[in-house]
Amino acid sequence: MSLGTFVQLIIQGINMGLIYALAALAVSLIWNASGLFNFSQGDLLTLGGYFMLTFTVVALKLPYWVGFALAIVVMGTMGFFLSRSYFYPMINQKLNPQLILIGTVALSVVIRNAILNIWGPSAQRFDNPFGSKPILIGDAIIMPYQIVNIVIVIILVVLLQLFLRKTVMGIAMRAVAQKPVVSSLMGIKVEQLVSYTFLLSTCLASIAGVLTGPILPLIPEMGSLLSIKAFAAVLIGGLGSFSGALVGGLIVGISEVLFSTFITSTYKDVFIFLMMMIILQIRPGGIFRIEISEKV
Amino acid sequence: MNKALKILKDNFIYLAFIVVGLLPVFGLPNYQFYIVERGMQNALVVLSLVILLGFTGQLSLGHAGLVAVGAYFYAITVKNYGFSPWISLILAPVVTGLVGMLLAIPSFKLRGPFLVVNTIAFGEIVRILILNAVDFTGGPFGLKGIKPLFSGVYLYYFMLVVVLIFAIVTLRINKSHIGLAFKAIRDDEVAAEIIGVDVKKYKLLSFVISSIFAGVSGVFFANLTGYLNPDSFTFEISSTYLLMVVMGGMTSTTGGFLSALLVTALPEVLRFLADYRMVIYGLILLIYIRFYKVLDIKKIFSKLNFKKGSEVVE
Numbered sequence: 001m002s003l004g005t006f007v008q009l010i011i012q013g014i015n016m017g018l019i020y021a022l023a024a025l026a027v028s029l030i031w032n033a034s035g036l037f038n039f040s041q042g043d044l045l046t047l048g049g050y051f052m053l054t055f056t057v058v059a060l061k062l063p064y065w066v067g068f069a070l071a072i073v074v075m076g077t078m079g080f081f082l083s084r085s086y087f088y089p090m091i092n093q094k095l096n097p098q099l100i101l102i103g104t105v106a107l108s109v110v111i112r113n114a115i116l117n118i119w120g121p122s123a124q125r126f127d128n129p130f131g132s133k134p135i136l137i138g139d140a141i142i143m144p145y146q147i148v149n150i151v152i153v154i155i156l157v158v159l160l161q162l163f164l165r166k167t168v169m170g171i172a173m174r175a176v177a178q179k180p181v182v183s184s185l186m187g188i189k190v191e192q193l194v195s196y197t198f199l200l201s202t203c204l205a206s207i208a209g210v211l212t213g214p215i216l217p218l219i220p221e222m223g224s225l226l227s228i229k230a231f232a233a234v235l236i237g238g239l240g241s242f243s244g245a246l247v248g249g250l251i252v253g254i255s256e257v258l259f260s261t262f263i264t265s266t267y268k269d270v271f272i273f274l275m276m277m278i279i280l281q282i283r284p285g286g287i288f289r290i291e292i293s294e295k296v
Numbered sequence: 297m298n299k300a301l302k303i304l305k306d307n308f309i310y311l312a313f314i315v316v317g318l319l320p321v322f323g324l325p326n327y328q329f330y331i332v333e334r335g336m337q338n339a340l341v342v343l344s345l346v347i348l349l350g351f352t353g354q355l356s357l358g359h360a361g362l363v364a365v366g367a368y369f370y371a372i373t374v375k376n377y378g379f380s381p382w383i384s385l386i387l388a389p390v391v392t393g394l395v396g397m398l399l400a401i402p403s404f405k406l407r408g409p410f411l412v413v414n415t416i417a418f419g420e421i422v423r424i425l426i427l428n429a430v431d432f433t434g435g436p437f438g439l440k441g442i443k444p445l446f447s448g449v450y451l452y453y454f455m456l457v458v459v460l461i462f463a464i465v466t467l468r469i470n471k472s473h474i475g476l477a478f479k480a481i482r483d484d485e486v487a488a489e490i491i492g493v494d495v496k497k498y499k500l501l502s503f504v505i506s507s508i509f510a511g512v513s514g515v516f517f518a519n520l521t522g523y524l525n526p527d528s529f530t531f532e533i534s535s536t537y538l539l540m541v542v543m544g545g546m547t548s549t550t551g552g553f554l555s556a557l558l559v560t561a562l563p564e565v566l567r568f569l570a571d572y573r574m575v576i577y578g579l580i581l582l583i584y585i586r587f588y589k590v591l592d593i594k595k596i597f598s599k600l601n602f603k604k605g606s607e608v609v610e
Contacts, residue, residue: 274421
């Protein structure tokens with residue numbers, strides 16, 4: 001095992017990890033805004049990928065970036081209206097958290113089967129414009145899309161941080177995450193904010209869905225396993241923490257690739273889940289533990 | 297008259313069982329009958345979740361994994377090692393109970409989404425292990441030709457009796473001191489500990505009882521289908537179980553039994569929609585949960601005064 005191959009594996013792991021991290025981030029954002037753990041995040045991600053497929057390959061044949069932007073817009077709008085018509089009313093009714101959770105599971109059943117009916121069960125791909133000519137750095141073989149994906153996610157994370165720290169809405173989102181009641185007393189419209197958080201999270205889902213394109217072929221069931229690993233990532237990192245989601249995603253992605261290369265790829269998922277269970281036993285709140293409000 | 301009505305209401309669960317027991321007499325077509333049988337088998341898992349989720353407040357999305365353990369243990373011991381089906385019927389729940397102990401460990405420290413994702417991971421681990429242990433389980437090809445306990449309608453009545461016994465057990469647990477301890481944990485863990493409930497012990501007990509129920513259900517699953525495949529024990533199946541419990545009102549034994557039959561039959565009833573049936577099925581659930589408060593099944597149930605536990609704390 002040379003250094004070059006190792007670097008190649010790490011980059012591969014980072015690529016996979018960033019997908020998990022984006023999904024984890026979306027779950028975290030919604031959890032902060034509304035205390036809802038969105039089990040349909042993986043299927044929203046798949047849906048984003050399929051929209052991209054429709055826009056660039058099947059129907060409209062748009063250029064890559066235009067299709068990308070359109071997918072984000074469509075998914076964002078969908079997230080907004082989903083929140084208005086479905087998620088917020090459930091939260092507002094003070095429904096049992098377990099019921100809300102099952103509500104998100106029901107949504108994932110609908111999305112997955114709708115995808116199956118509309119796009120069919122077979123695996124599909126859309127092209128990326130970055131070429132398939134590998135770049136050789138030493139003896140590390142790196143695909144162009146891997147670098148583009150990493151750059152896109154870095155830009156996205158910087159933009160998100162700026163949004164959360166510098167804009168009024170971002171600050172309001174963080175305020176709601178810390179003290180929901182007080183922030184509503186300070187004049188923050190919680191319903192609106194929850195809707196915008198959902199919009200943001202479905203946007204993230206569609207970006208992750210598009211970025212998954214070159215790594216995994218699109219199949220309707222893709223969301224299931226992706227989301228379970230994204231959940232592992234968000235819990236390892238710490239639910240509700242921004243950096244936690246990123247670090248958790250990278251840990252899951254990199255250890256997955258390393259485990260399947262050096263030990264066995266058959267049990268890589270088992271390894272990830274066991275790792276999550278052990279980490280949670282040692283640190284029940286995840287690595288970046290957000291202050292968990294517990295009664296004395 | 298009123299008194300007679302009250303007796304009827306109190307014993308509604310027995311009435312439900314008698315009606316279901318009379319079904320073979322009316323002679324249902326084979327496939328519909330099979331769906332009823334599957335509904336009974338699911339009812340056992342629902343009872344197991346009533347104890348775990350309804351009484352103790354621990355949400356599990358890994359119950360398909362427990363059912364798989366029961367089903368595969370039965371199938372492997374009977375088929376590969378020539379055990380008598382009856383011995384396997386007794387042993388399978390014991391083994392599932394032991395596995396359930398493992399599932400209980402995370403619940404000591406974790407709650408909410410943390411616990412749920414742990415149970416999902418448990419279910420996935422079981423599925424992946426089954427998928428890859430080809431020598432024992434047949435892997436993706438599955439296990440064929442599993443010897444059943446009984447054949448035909450006798451199996452149905454045996455299941456009916458077992459489900460009835462387990463339903464009565466659930467009702468008894470609900471009223472016993474164990475049930476009270478479970479509910480204390482559900483409503484407020486810290487307060488429960490202060491008044492002297494051994495939280496760890498009762499959580500473990502709840503998981504073990506729940507796993508035993510799921511294990512028996514797994515044995516019946518193997519009996520009914522005669523064929524096991526890892527695809528029957530996915531995360532989706534676990535969420536369907538959860539859904540049945542919620543539709544049944546979470547703490548209600550009768551409600552759980554009826555909703556298990558209903559939800560199992562729903563995709564079949566919707567079969568005329570062909571490819572779109574799963575979408576419509578999902579949409580029905582979506583609408584049901586969205587308007588849960590408006591429809592308020594529980595209020596209707598409490599008006600009818602069915603036998604059930606205390607109200608779920610919202």
